[in-house]
Amino acid sequence: MTNPNIFTVSRLNSEVRLLLENEMGIVWLIGEISNFSAPVSGHWYLTLKDSRAQVKCAMFRGNNRNVSFKPKNGNQVLVKARLSLYEPRGDYQLIIESMQPEGDGRLQQEFEKLKMNLAAEGLFSQSSKQDLPEHPKRVGIITSKTGAALYDILDVLKRRDPSLPVVIYPTMVQGEEASIQIAQAIGRANERDECDVLIVGRGGGSLEDLWCFNNEIVARTIAASQIPIISAVGHEVDVTIADFVADMRAPTPSAAAELVSRDNSNKEQAFAAKKARLNSAIRHFLLKQGKHTQLLTHRLERNHPSYQLQKQSQQLDDLDTRLRQSINKFIKIRSQDIERKHHQLQLHSPIKRLGEQKLHLQRSEQKLLDAMDRSLLTTRHQLAMAAEKLETVSPLATLKRGYSISHSKSGTTISSIKNVEVGEVIKTQVEDGIIESKVIDIN
Template identity: 70%
Template sequence: MPAASNPNIFTVSRLNSEVRLLLENEMGIVWLVGEISNFSAPVSGHWYFTLKDARAQVKCAMFKGNNRRVSFKPQSGQQVLVKARLSLYEPRGDYQLIIESMQPEGDGRLQQQFEELKMRLAGEGLFAQTNKRPLPEHPSRVGVITSQTGAALFDILDVLKRRDPSLPVVIYPTMVQGEGAAIRIAQAIGTANERNECDVLIVGRGGGSLEDLWCFNEEIVARTIAASQIPIISAVGHEIDVTIADFVADMRAPTPSAAAELVSRDNSHKTQNVQVRVNRLFNATKLYFQQQKQAMTHLVHRLERQHPSYQLERQSQQLDDLERRLQRAMQQFILRRQDALERKQNLIEQASPAGVINLQTHQLSRAEQKLIEAMKRQLLVSKHQVALAAEKLDTVSPLATLKRGYSITQLDSGEVITEQKRVKTGDVLITRLAQGKVTSVVQ
């Protein structure tokens, strides 16, 4: 049966597409802690890197629409907490994470724990407005749970002294920072409930970092506040600081001083009552908006998976990948061409006439030198032979005979006279001696 007509036989493209949909639809959003490695930021503005731990790693992509919200510059070797959705890069079949947000590990972990506990307690109804106890309009005694040396206690006492000096205050000193602080705060709340000597409790401290305020985000503190029979005002940090205790408490005050104003009586107590109700409304509205924001975020994630921008993100990542492959291919092509060019240059140099000419010039020079040497040897031999011939010729030469006193007589025609009958009167005779000659006439 042909593969195209059998729905049970997958193509590679179809398989990767199905796996991608399974990952994106089934897993949803995940939180992940890991170490960044192989970080790269191409000109497209997207980020690509790997998150790893001691035993495994996963590839990640963070598109520029999300990474522009990151407040720090990621570096290889840095520990981070990321919020991501699972996906699959279909062209290579690579399982990967699409990062939506990133934080340094320390702050990120605390923020994640904060969000998880807030959602869990909200789901249990601890933040519900129906569980809030009303504050007494005219408290007879106020309890303060905070550090006995902190600035928050002095701020509260200053406000109470200024607004209502007659209002009794009971201080339940406790740690408000560091290890064991959450247990101590819970114990102080329990002690106040056991004594039952106050109408309202202020629980809080001054401002600080997320880590400094973390004891007010612990579950034990939240559940102790929720179980308290005495109304509690949460007064932790500054206006911008928000803790789990703020959501569970019967009232949230933006600062410890504001909490003191809420429980103290003066001519503006009616305004305070209105403010209490406004704060309650604010807290209820804020919680409602947070719940709606969470639901909207879930819907946005579902919409994003169907949005054209999601497809553009995948195509943009594919484009970056193709660009890297093209660059590698071009570099390899150039290297191969350079190697081939070098080989051809070597061959040209080996076959170049200049080399042959140089060799033949050298050979010619050597042959010329050999010829000169041979001519010199031949000249010496010839000189020696001439000397020998001259010596032999000298032994038979008539000149030698003349030197011994003999002479040669010739006619003027050059004929040598050897017989008297060859001479007649009037002939001119030339007699050659060893030194010179004598001319005579026959009479």
């Protein structure tokens, strides 16, 4: 038998939702928009915040059609909403029924003020910007050592130009101390002067997350840098003061890595084209499915209570987000697998093996030459010793001491008076020549 005092998670969330909706009713709220998203379903999801707290919000398509402006991150707004609970995740949220502009957000106002001041000083002028080196010899990266931006940059560099040296200057890229650390990292890179281009940035986020790149200290440090700087902050839609001051702005950290590297493989270009076609096909499929979902939603609106429609639509947006994330993860994994196989193919390339065999042949040839030199040296030494021994018994040495050798007309060596006759012509060899003489007498 089930104990009625023991709740399941589903029952608990349902009871809490009813309690919030029935007890609180309608509330009016002023806050600053952040993390705004508008998926293909037509619903809006956002966070309202002030200096000390924040709350998640949803505004469904039937209500947001009456909003007279397009909400953006940083907008200060006045909303009419009812308190509720998103049961699948247990998140307490506001269901917004109406929204009115309450002026730009505080951060957005500070952004525009600093932008105008720096522009008036000429820090955004094109004439003050440095040209990027055509073929960088070493690239410096100023970002968080644990952030996704660093790994995205390194992945692109490894794929496009693996021989390009990289120096990482780790720093915080979010929070109150981040601006000082970023400026110090830029200064340290200039002092060490070991790179000829710097990439400064991080991944995407809200205006508040990216605020350290809107700091005046960072802007002036970038402007004063003697090394060309590429600003790679957030996604393509994110714009910061650093983008205006830097010598070059890249829409993403990966794009910055492509700017400073050379593509060493046509296969990668072909893969990128296939990836783009796949993304296009996926977007077309999702758009088609989104339209189909909208049609089903219209039918449900005529047959179901409003709350059920809203809850199912929000779940659909959750699934859509997870599907996109899964697709991107799958594409990334496949890309990494292709890169690994390409690397293995390069490792087993016959060109590399031919180079190794050529080097082995050169080494063997050098060893043979060395052995021949040693053998020749030994033979020369032995020849010199033999010549020295021969010199000691040579008759030429005897001739040098004043002795001579006589030969008869027939060429026989004369060693006795018996070998010659009176009147015979003989030849006598001395050190420097031969003397012919005639025997007159024999004693």
